[in-house]
Amino acid sequence: xxxxxxxxxxxxxxxxxxxxxxxxxxxxxxxxxxxxxxxxxxxxxxxxxxxxxxxxxxxxxxxxxxxxxxxxxxxxxxxxxxxxxxxxxxxxxxxxxxxxxxxxxxxxxxxxxxxxxxxxxxxxxxxxxxxxxxxxxxxxxxxxxxxxxxxxxxxxxxxxxxxxxxxxxxxxxxxxxxxxxxxxxxxxxxxxxxxxxxxxxxxxxxx
Amino acid sequence: xxxxxxxxxxxxxxxxxxxxxxxxxxxxxxxxxxxxxxxxxxxxxxxxxxxxxxxxxxxxxxxxxxxxxxxxxxxxxxxxxxxxxxxxxxxxxxxxxxxxxxxxxxxxxxxxxxxxxxxxxxxxxxxxxxxxxxxxxxxxxxxxxxxxxxxxxxxxxxxxxxxxxxxxxxxxxxxxxxxxxxxxxxxxxxxxxxxxxxxxxxxxxxxxxxxxxxxxxxxxxxxxxxxxxxxxxxxxxxxxxxxxxxxxxxxxxxxxxxxxxxxxxxxxxxxxxxxxxxxxxxxxxxxxxxxxxxxx
Ligand code: HEM
Ligand code: SF4
Numbered sequence: 001x002x003x004x005x006x007x008x009x010x011x012x013x014x015x016x017x018x019x020x021x022x023x024x025x026x027x028x029x030x031x032x033x034x035x036x037x038x039x040x041x042x043x044x045x046x047x048x049x050x051x052x053x054x055x056x057x058x059x060x061x062x063x064x065x066x067x068x069x070x071x072x073x074x075x076x077x078x079x080x081x082x083x084x085x086x087x088x089x090x091x092x093x094x095x096x097x098x099x100x101x102x103x104x105x106x107x108x109x110x111x112x113x114x115x116x117x118x119x120x121x122x123x124x125x126x127x128x129x130x131x132x133x134x135x136x137x138x139x140x141x142x143x144x145x146x147x148x149x150x151x152x153x154x155x156x157x158x159x160x161x162x163x164x165x166x167x168x169x170x171x172x173x174x175x176x177x178x179x180x181x182x183x184x185x186x187x188x189x190x191x192x193x194x195x196x197x198x199x200x201x202x203x204x205x206x207x
Numbered sequence: 208x209x210x211x212x213x214x215x216x217x218x219x220x221x222x223x224x225x226x227x228x229x230x231x232x233x234x235x236x237x238x239x240x241x242x243x244x245x246x247x248x249x250x251x252x253x254x255x256x257x258x259x260x261x262x263x264x265x266x267x268x269x270x271x272x273x274x275x276x277x278x279x280x281x282x283x284x285x286x287x288x289x290x291x292x293x294x295x296x297x298x299x300x301x302x303x304x305x306x307x308x309x310x311x312x313x314x315x316x317x318x319x320x321x322x323x324x325x326x327x328x329x330x331x332x333x334x335x336x337x338x339x340x341x342x343x344x345x346x347x348x349x350x351x352x353x354x355x356x357x358x359x360x361x362x363x364x365x366x367x368x369x370x371x372x373x374x375x376x377x378x379x380x381x382x383x384x385x386x387x388x389x390x391x392x393x394x395x396x397x398x399x400x401x402x403x404x405x406x407x408x409x410x411x412x413x414x415x416x417x418x419x420x421x422x423x424x425x426x427x428x429x430x431x432x433x434x435x436x437x438x439x440x441x442x443x444x445x446x447x448x449x450x451x452x453x454x455x456x457x458x459x460x461x462x463x464x465x466x467x468x469x470x471x472x473x474x475x476x477x478x479x480x481x482x483x484x485x486x487x488x489x490x491x492x493x494x495x496x497x498x499x500x501x502x503x
Contacts (some may be wrong), residue, residue, distance in 0.1 A: 036342065051338075151458050193493055
């Protein structure tokens with residue numbers, strides 16, 4: 001893709017780096033966590049040097065991800081406040097998915113789906129962190145009732161989060177010209193005008 | 208403890224059948240609390256046979272020594288002082304604590320490491336430490352708070368019911384050593400029968416509440432107690448109606464394969480969405496329009 005000086009800056013280098021740290025942590029967590037989730041996934045533990053290493057490493061990576069996600073949360077929280085337009089967008093998400101996005105309401109920097117993703121991720125990581133601490137036997141010894149609750153919550157929220165992340169990554173691949181925003185931070189003006197027209201106007205001053 | 212076995216009934220985190228060519232009768236250990244004198248010979252025999260030594264701890268003012276099960280103390284005598292209505296009728300209830308070898312073992316159900324916990328056809332639930340990853344899920348799953356993770360090697364340990372001795376036709380070490388015959392061993396059927404005769408005898412001596420503890424909530428156990436008051440197992444620190452916690456059943460039940468299918472469906476759904484709907488490209492018209500603006 002040719003980089004054009006007229007491209008619009010969507011993410012700073014720090015924002016991108018922060019997002020990548022969270023993303024890499026997530027991949028490591030999902031792979032090691034799934035190894036404990038169901039026997040079908042146990043072979044994934046080999047990536048980490050076996051079940052014992054997966055068990056040792058997973059919670060530390062989890063803490064790292066929680067801390068780095070906090071960075072993303074602080075940076076993007078205000079931009080992800082839900083508005084009535086976002087709700088309308090979400091109610092018509094079927095049209096969007098069927099590839100017919102012309103009639104969708106005009107979007108700012110983020111559309112309703114992206115904002116929903118942001119809040120689902122925030123809630124998931126909070127729950128995974130709290131439940132993860134509860135089931136971290138190597139360093140904590142909570143009452144068994146809490147540990148059992150933690151185990152259920154951790155497994156359920158992890159499955160939900162993995163499903164949402166699959167959608168998150170797929171959406172970025174599906175909407176052409178998006179992934180580059182996470183590589184070098186810019187998008188084309190046409191991309192912005194098509195998908196986030198209000199943001200396009202705000203960035204360029206044009207209509 | 209591991210022995211090559213051809214009589215494995217269940218294996219943790221395994222979805223295919225386990226080696227099960229050989230069939231052995233179900234065994235049981237019967238502990239008659241009314242005959243236990245609390246001498247702890249069984250604790251010593253357990254340490255000796257299994258060749259594990261606990262660290263020397265400190266006395267907490269009771270006869271409980273060590274005070275709890277540990278990775279190296281697989282059985283401990285728990286002393287309960289019971290004051291009855293008649294002030295001169297003070298009782299000491301002593302229970303030999305350790306793994307119950309549940310027919311439906313919560314530890315095995317919770318374990319995520321393939322083959323780290325097995326249940327033999329004879330009913331013994333055994334931990335194979337070489338497969339243990341040290342997560343502690345067995346503790347989360349156990350209704351009796353039995354397994355312990357070692358601080359030394361981060362593996363889980365508990366009573367093996369001397370699976371190595373039983374496999375070659377011997378009784379467990381604690382059974383062999385008990386000087387009062389309070390611990391008995393044999394087929395589950397035989398032990399249930401023996402418990403019945405003993406209970407009739409106790410009833411005849413006025414202990415009308417005596418009964419057998421073989422809780423159905425965990426499918427019965429392969430360690431059973433004859434107790435003086437079967438209606439009040441809490442008096443000796445046992446749960447009244449133990450079973451695998453509903454939370455553990457939800458966590459380890461059908462939800463897991465369902466969630467696995469759901470994740471696969473989301474991934475495949477995305478792939479097929481791309482293949483059927485095609486990518487969402489930036490429209491050529493918009494690009495041309497912007498190019499034209501630039502030329503102006
Ligand atoms: C946020 C901090 C996190 C902490 C402290 C944490 C901690 C833990 C711990 C202690 C375990 C038990 C295994 C072990 O001892 O290693 C575990 C299991 C697991 N974790 Fe995490 N984790 C965190 C985040 C995540 C994330 C983000 C995911 C997924 C995307 C995840 C997915 C899983 C899964 C699937 C399991 C297996 C659950 C089961 O056995 O059913 N965890 N986690
Ligand atoms: S008592 Fe606990 S450790 Fe023993 S078989 Fe039952 S669930 Fe497993």
